[in-house]
Amino acid sequence: MSCREITKLVTLGQLPAVEVVSSVLERISQVEGMVHAFISIVKGEALKRAKEVDKKVKEGKEVGKLAGVPVAIKDNICTSGIRTTCGSHILENYIPPYNATAIDRLLREDAIIIGKTNMDEFAMGSTTENSYFGPTRNPWDLNKVPGGSSGGSAASVSAGEAVLALGSDTGGSVRCPASFCSVVGLKPTYGLVSRYGLISYANSLEQIGPIAKDVYDCALLLSVINGYDPKDSTSIREERTEYISSLEQTAEGMKIGVFQEFFGKGVDVNVSDIVHKSLKRLESIGTSLVDVSLSKLSYSLPAYYIIAMSEASSNLARYDGVRYGFHSEKEAENWKTYYSDTRQKGFGAEVRRRIILGTYALSAGYFNEYYVKALQLRTLIKREFEKAFEMCDVIVSPTMPVLPFDIGEKIDDPISLYLCDIHTVPANLTGMPSISIPCGFSNGLPVGLQFTAPLFREDLILKLGQAFEDSCEISNPSSNL
């Protein structure tokens, strides 16, 4: 059942929220052993909240826009009183004393938190294999990765273990798993959704984003979590467009930018076949395709990784084992040995690799050569996108250049994994909104189509997404799980 159907029935008193939550918990007990989408499941708390919602309905009180809807939350978003691990040993037992703003906004609308989802440690990865708690499996093929880093969030929605989910997207971490698990995932314009309570990895790039089964539910979740927040200094005050009403607008006459760079080497032929068919379908719904050029695109990947790792090395310096989190039990003669030992044992290999690379890029003698240079490239890439948007409304590409691959296949080769992010990182460098929408299957594995729009134009990618979804013969296919 979709989110809007649930809310409607719960609000009318025709379906108790307790029943909705119980059926999702039942589904979790059936498939979670195979999928492993969650790090924590909050069964008791969820049922208690559901009862409160039902009580409100019975008493004739007004209920929120997400009344009774079970939502899964990525485990790097702080939930008061609910363990928040970031997929890391170092935060294994961390219980936040406050809620992220996005969580407060969900609860205000009577959504029900069902659990905290698995992720690559500190959101560093594209497969969810870097989790201290073990990998999540793709509901479409349990031998494949679900994508990452919000792999647990996307898998939980795909497998019916949650109706909606929140993820976070630093370089594609919402869109990649949405693509691999055949669900809809959106990265909002930078500053649209408050980052207060989102555990920082690369703060100038990341945003909390909605994950849902279809475009409407995705727009609904976005309409709840976005908004100016004085607690986040990068939160923007600009007036937001209407996300739900934009879905009813026609996509006819829209100009869709296509650039050959996106279909260059590195894109699996199985993926490009389906994407080309999707382009035909876009034309059949009355949009026109326009060639645009983005010659600097290939530099966005190294620029992204240099910026992300540099910011990470600074953001993760706070994990010292003193105020919270895992700490080394080893007898240490001084602070420095204690701190360094705690961080060796508390962080996994990829996190340490990125902190060390980021420290290197920011160190004396390399600062200008790597960090500043990457930020200058960011300016050039941003300018190129702005120029491209003079020719078109939305830019289209595959979300991921490859099909979901085997668990364990790429994990020992960091570069080959980094290359998978080529299509998603530009939206983070430029701050632009971007969505991944299911567009078909190849060999039984999902393929996602990505739409990117100028800053604040979520309405464009949502209405195009809705029109595209409507044109699909089978919407919301379900995995065999």
Add this chain to the structure above:
Amino acid sequence: MGKNERHVSLKDVEHIALLAHINLSEEEKNSFTKQLNQILDYFGKIDEVDTKDVQPTFNVFEVSNVFREDTPKPSLKSKLALSNAPEKEKGYFKTKRII
């Protein structure tokens, strides 16, 4: 700058790990040195673009120094703030000797 000049040695990796306050095992020092060189080789691609006189983008909206009114607001109670601390004493976090 050529590839050779970018090469990081095992000694470099030890030095950076020290700056980052992360211990590495001998085995990790070797594997990290190899992987870091591969990644830095790849990062070297950015040298192909001339970025002379281009302003760096630190933040897409170029915001800086966002201030609020200097009025007190409720904050986290000390007991709650200390609730995750492995060691505490008399309302303070406790840690190893620093000096």
